[in-house]
Amino acid sequence: MATIREVADKAGVSVATVSRAINNSGYVGKEAKSKIMRAIKELDYKPNEVARSLYQKTSKMIGLLLPDIANPFFPLIAKGVEDVAQEKGYMVLLGNVEGDSYREQKYIDFFSQYNISGVLSASSESQSFNNGIPIVFLDRVKDRESFFVTVDHFKGGQLAAKTILKSHPRKILLMVGPRHVDVAVDRLQGAESILSESQMDYVLFETGTYQADEAEKTAVKLLDNFDDVDSIIANNDIFALAIIKEALKRGIKVPGDIQIIGYDNTPFSSFMNPQLTTVAQPGYEIGYEASNILFKIIDKETVHQSILLEPYVIERESLRKVGK
Structure with missing residues (x-):
């Protein structure tokens, strides 16, 4: 890889002149600048972006x-x-x-x-x-x-609740993401605004995280402790897919025994069998x-x-x- 010194030598100017030309930081004569640009092209010189950022106090x-x-x-x-x-x-x-x-x-x-x-x-x-x-x-x-x-995550929560209500649930589990994250609270409030109005029996399941590495453990905990629910509103697609995987491993039919809706529309949501119904955010x-x-x-x-x-x-x- 060519250096700024090699560009300067080929153009017959100083390193400081090359630096001024590259950074537009001072006067460089038209002829000298033309030689510098030609040398840069011939040597395929790539300026050091970190060094330039330190000099200019900004960067690309x-x-x-x-x-x-x-x-x-x-x-x-x-x-x-x-x-x-x-x-x-x-x-x-x-x-x-x-x-x-x-x-x-x-x-x-x-x-x-x-x-x-x-x-x-x-x-x-x-x-x-x-x-x-x-x-x-x-x-x-x-x-x-x-x-x-x-x-509009409040609306997203409403859409999830409205969609699952159309599929004749008996008891719904509503997964709640970490409450310090505003989108989790918005989704919760949106879903509850619909579920409360419908007078449908539902329970909350607090996850405290959206992290993908917690999905499988969360799925096991959920199915171990809530065997009376038949419908789940998941807090994201990763958790929804983990629940489907765990349910099928236990011989629980999806959606026959348990139905579930996810949130996000990640690329993998259509790869599972059954494919995941989800609230998509772009x-x-x-x-x-x-x-x-x-x-x-x-x-x-x-x-x-x-x-x-x-x-x-x-x-x-x-x-x-x-x-x-």
Whole structure:
């Protein structure tokens, strides 16, 4: 790989002149700049982005904080983010937080150290950066005064409850995600607004996490302790799929004995047999729209503060057919 020294030697100028030309940080004569650009092309020189970011106090990099990269919903968000970043000529630095506030702070410190231009965060912990780096929240939003793109999760909870009620449940188990995460509370309130109105018998099952590595243990605990329910509103697709897997292993028929609806519409939700009925939230669009907002902030353009996307139901095979 060519170095800045080799570019300078080939162009017949100093390293400082090459640096000024690359960073647009001072005067460089037209002839000298032409020689430098020709040398860069011939040597296929790639500037050191980290060094340049330290010099300019900014960079062509943005940070993305995700709560759990093992959950296939979040790579959908990441793809939306990266597609916009690529269009803008930026690279994306990924931080997989896994619900750990210390781990998240390490990523935040790293991002700040390398002068990233902005941050996109789907974590429920991070709020701001001390040095004024712009931040846009994806999906999980605590502060409604911040910039964010999310889904109407209250409506999503309502859709889940309405959909399962159509399939003649006898007793419903409503899974509740971690209550410190705003989307979990919104979904819970949405579902309960429908279930309470219907006077249907239901119980709550607190999970305290959305982490994929807890899904199988949670499924075992649920089926061990709630053998009288015949309908489950899961808090995400990963947990729903784990419950289906565990139920089938125990000889419990799905949807005959237990029916279930998920949430997210992850790519794997249609791979299970039976395929999972789920409330879909548009992960790719969340990432894409949030990334657009962030770059408008970076470019100092006028930008709308928030976008609320609509969830919708995808009906497959894990609920009993109406009339049966």
